[in-house]
Amino acid sequence: MNKRGLVAVVVAMAIAVVVVGRVVVVVVVVVVVVVVVVVVVVVVVVVAAAVAVIEVSVIVIAVVVVVVVVGAVVVVH
Known part of the structure; x- marks a missing residue:
């Protein structure tokens, strides 16, 4: 694998981590609100x-x- 390929893989992984991280945050927020x-x-x-x-x-x-609901929404945001 050349350097460009390696950089592309690292960038793709970084993007994946950010996207997955945001999805996890959204899921956690939704679960907390539902609870x-x-x-x-x-x-x-x-x-x-x-x-x-x-x-x-x-x-x-x-x-x-x-x-309580307004307080929960404020805390979540």
């Missing part, structure tokens, strides 16, 4: 079931969910 959303939904369902009698608590839960 956060699932946890929030479970917590909301449990809390809503526990305090279903009080209507005001539903508003409080909604506010908490919005804050």
Whole structure:
């Protein structure tokens, strides 16, 4: 293999590492967001079931969910 071939292989590998790295980051971010959303939904369902009698608590839960989701999005970005 000549020097040009070697350089081409190294460059191709570097590009592959960058692309794979970005894909991995995207996958990790998606997984984290999905886990956060699932946890929030479970917590909301449990809390809503526990305090279903009080209507005001539903508003409080909604506010908490919005804050948590916005916070998660900010952390991810």
